[in-house]
């Protein structure tokens with residue numbers, strides 16, 4: 001009798017606009033894996049703080065409230081979902097108000113402790129923090145994307161990828177995405193993105209950082225399809241033949 005192969009865990013980290021979400025979703029879909037957007041979880045807790053009148057500039061107030069919201073992620077790469085206290089948060093977590101506040105909230109150790117626990121539980125396929133439908137479905141593994149997945153959340157991941165791209169390329173990608181929604185010109189988008197990178201890289205608790213054993217992929221000159229192909233190949237190289 002053949003035993004099922006152990007689930008594969010892929011960690012994809014990097015700064016904003018390097019292609020983490022698009023790459024991770026496509027890789028997960030192609031390989032039949034689940035997908036977790038950890039940035040969406042930090043955005044969700046930030047949205048809850050803003051909606052509940054918590055002063056996000058006050059780390060003590062943020063820490064005291066960190067355990068309150070119930071955040072649930074759906075991990076189907078074709079239809080990822082996120083709810084906070086049962087309400088769909090997919091739209092509100094992408095506003096500029098949340099984007100501007102998320103680095104301050106995610107720098108608070110109590111927030112990181114809470115969200116890291118959820119992420120590990122989702123990666124392990126247990127119930128906490130996951131849509132019940134995802135727990136019931138058989139899974140070959142998961143692609144988890146964020147800032148500290150390879151260094152802190154899942155240091156034993158089978159494959160760690162660190163995506164980079166020039167600030168110009170990243171700002172152009174983000175600006176193209178925002179056009180028609182929240183209005184922001186290229187220079188404003190670039191400045192906001194670099195400010196968030198600096199805050200994420202400079203914080204004490206689990207900063208944005210390449211893990212020593214991560215494969216770095218510079219996506220500046222690559223199409224999304226090329227990045228996906230590169231990561232799929234790296235995952236397949238990790239898997240025993242058969």
Ligand SMILES: Nc1ncnc2c1ncn2[C@@H]1O[C@H](COP(=O)(O)OP(=O)(O)O)[C@@H](O)[C@H]1O
Nearest residue numbers: 016017018019020021022173177219222223224
């Ligand atoms: N290699 C690439 N070349 C061009 N555009 C890309 C590439 N990778 C991603 N994009 C686009 O850039 C934007 C940001 O990508 P996203 O995956 O959300 O990045 P991140 O999750 O790292 O912030 C999206 O509109 C996406 O379609």
Ligand SMILES: Nc1ccn([C@@H]2O[C@H](COP(=O)(O)OP(=O)(O)O)[C@@H](O)[C@H]2O)c(=O)n1
Nearest residue numbers: 016017038039040042102103106146147148
């Ligand atoms: N693993 C993670 C993921 C996100 N984050 C925080 O959440 C924010 C939003 O992450 P995101 O992935 O949605 O950001 P984008 O690059 O997609 O805009 C980041 O700027 C970090 O402050 C984090 O601290 N750790």
